[in-house]
Amino acid sequence: MTASAMTFPAPDRRALSDFRALAGRIDGNGPRYTSYPTADRFRNDPDLSLYHDALADSRADVPAPLSLYLHIPFCENICYYCGCNKIITRDHGRSARYVSYLGREMALVADRLGTRREVIQSHWGGGTPTFLDPDEMRRVMALLNEHFALTADGEHSIEIDPRRVDHARMALLAELGFNRVSLGVQDFDAEVQQAIHRIQPFDETRAVVDAARALGFRSVSLDLIYGLPHQTAARFGRTIGQVLALRPDRLSVYSYAHLPHVFKPQRRIDENALPPAGEKLDILVSTIERLTAEGYVYIGMDHFALPGDDLAVAQREGRLQRNFQGYSTHAGYDQVGLGISAIGAIAGRYVQNARTLDDYYGALDQGRLPLARGVAMNTDDHLRREIIGDLMCNGILDLPAIEARHGIDFSRAFSAELADLGRLSEDGLVQCEPGRITVTPLGRLLVRRVAMVFDRYLREDAARRADNGAQAANDGAQPIRIVPRYSRVV
Numbered sequence: 001m002t003a004s005a006m007t008f009p010a011p012d013r014r015a016l017s018d019f020r021a022l023a024g025r026i027d028g029n030g031p032r033y034t035s036y037p038t039a040d041r042f043r044n045d046p047d048l049s050l051y052h053d054a055l056a057d058s059r060a061d062v063p064a065p066l067s068l069y070l071h072i073p074f075c076e077n078i079c080y081y082c083g084c085n086k087i088i089t090r091d092h093g094r095s096a097r098y099v100s101y102l103g104r105e106m107a108l109v110a111d112r113l114g115t116r117r118e119v120i121q122s123h124w125g126g127g128t129p130t131f132l133d134p135d136e137m138r139r140v141m142a143l144l145n146e147h148f149a150l151t152a153d154g155e156h157s158i159e160i161d162p163r164r165v166d167h168a169r170m171a172l173l174a175e176l177g178f179n180r181v182s183l184g185v186q187d188f189d190a191e192v193q194q195a196i197h198r199i200q201p202f203d204e205t206r207a208v209v210d211a212a213r214a215l216g217f218r219s220v221s222l223d224l225i226y227g228l229p230h231q232t233a234a235r236f237g238r239t240i241g242q243v244l245a246l247r248p249d250r251l252s253v254y255s256y257a258h259l260p261h262v263f264k265p266q267r268r269i270d271e272n273a274l275p276p277a278g279e280k281l282d283i284l285v286s287t288i289e290r291l292t293a294e295g296y297v298y299i300g301m302d303h304f305a306l307p308g309d310d311l312a313v314a315q316r317e318g319r320l321q322r323n324f325q326g327y328s329t330h331a332g333y334d335q336v337g338l339g340i341s342a343i344g345a346i347a348g349r350y351v352q353n354a355r356t357l358d359d360y361y362g363a364l365d366q367g368r369l370p371l372a373r374g375v376a377m378n379t380d381d382h383l384r385r386e387i388i389g390d391l392m393c394n395g396i397l398d399l400p401a402i403e404a405r406h407g408i409d410f411s412r413a414f415s416a417e418l419a420d421l422g423r424l425s426e427d428g429l430v431q432c433e434p435g436r437i438t439v440t441p442l443g444r445l446l447v448r449r450v451a452m453v454f455d456r457y458l459r460e461d462a463a464r465r466a467d468n469g470a471q472a473a474n475d476g477a478q479p480i481r482i483v484p485r486y487s488r489v490v
Contacts, residue, residue: 015441036385042373055112057347065120071339074131079198085341103143104364110147121330124158162208170211180219188239195229219249226283227256229273233282251304320393388451395439
């Protein structure tokens with residue numbers, strides 16, 4: 001069976017039971033692998049030639065289409081759980097200036113690309129993109145169409161806050177060419193909403209979903225978060241019941257990462273109200289059971305989709321990939337990032353914009369791209385990105401095919417990794433056969449743990465920790481604990 005013929009069964013009760021037993025022992029903090037190398041490996045203040053060279057190489061790849069991400073950072077309300085790069089303000093005058101600078105950045109990028117490149121996939125994220133007023137949204141879309149060619153049959157999506165849109169605004173989004181919407185929900189429980197400072201009645205969300213369907217949007221996606229204060233399996237189950245009544249095409253069920261030392265708003269969350277680890281695991285397991293029983297395909301990690309959705313179809317056909325929006329059907333194209341903190345993946349380079357408005361505006365005032373961080377992939381990075389992507393998306397490694405494409409002897413190049421996979425095989429996460437490595441139904445629930453085996457940077461971190469510990473022991477000192485540079489939110 002090839003990857004393109006792979007069909008994933010729903011996680012069964014045995015896999016979920018084994019997952020419950022294993023998760024506490026082997027599932028720890030780790031990257032989500034929306035990129036490889038992961039964003040924490042990007043270098044600060046790289047030479048601007050990194051971005052220029054990436055655009056030049058992409059220019060040589062014409063007529064390949066692009067993927068495009070645009071970041072709108074503004075929000076009127078602070079949600080305590082949020083770890084996004086956002087600006088809380090009720091001053092809508094700030095967005096007018098931002099739109100103007102977005103136009104400058106688009107012009108600089110388009111000029112170096114050399115032609116009005118076709119865009120097959122676009123996504124507006126935030127923040128809250130619908131913070132922009134209707135005229136500003138029209139202006140941004142006009143600028144995009146001036147500098148790029150957004151295809152009518154492409155996938156064009158936007159994140160929306162159901163508390164901030166009505167039927168008229170949904171009609172505007174359809175008029176502008178959006179055909180997919182992603183709605184933040186998190187939880188419909190009133191006490192949970194109060195604790196996270198996000199009051200959002202079910203009827204308000206249902207009105208937006210109904211409007212999207214009436215206006216002909218191709219897909220409606222809902223985002224949930226488990227692990228929030230006051231959540232239990234039973235209470236979250238009631239939210240799942242309400243979600244199922246809306247029957248979204250896609251669902252993302254994210255694990256809340258409580259990192260108040262990194263995200264200051266999380267300091268307002270009562271840690272004593274967070275569900276204990278066992279309850280949080282119960283929430284996840286019961287959610288997977290419920291959604292798959294109701295006909296949703298478990299795509300992987302935190303994504304679910306109806307069988308006819310493009311994500312589910314792509315997975316069945318072996319075309320599923322990952323990018324900075326998670327699982328995707330169009331991740332193989334160069335991705336341009338626009339706006340503060342936006343990340344681009346262009347011609348083997350990752351580039352990330354400045355994270356603050358002052359730095360972003362300052363760079364554009366000087367007529368230069370607002371690059372803040374980035375990295376150029378090497379040959380080993382390309383190989384490992386393919387391996388990690390195959391494991392996380394298609395659940396199978398065809399070793400002869402990888403060897404042929406990259407000119408390697410897999411068993412020799414990855415002897416340490418194969419030894420680690422052997423231990424994961426004993427736990428039932430993978431099956432290692434001649435010429436093939438397959439992720440099991442249990443392994444799909446812990447697929448990030450499987451992918452981490454092939455992360456060279458994590459291996460180097462572990463080796464340094466071991467060396468430091470050995471040196472400390474030789475010196476008669478206590479080993480120093482080195483905190484990993486990655487987390488659940490990377």
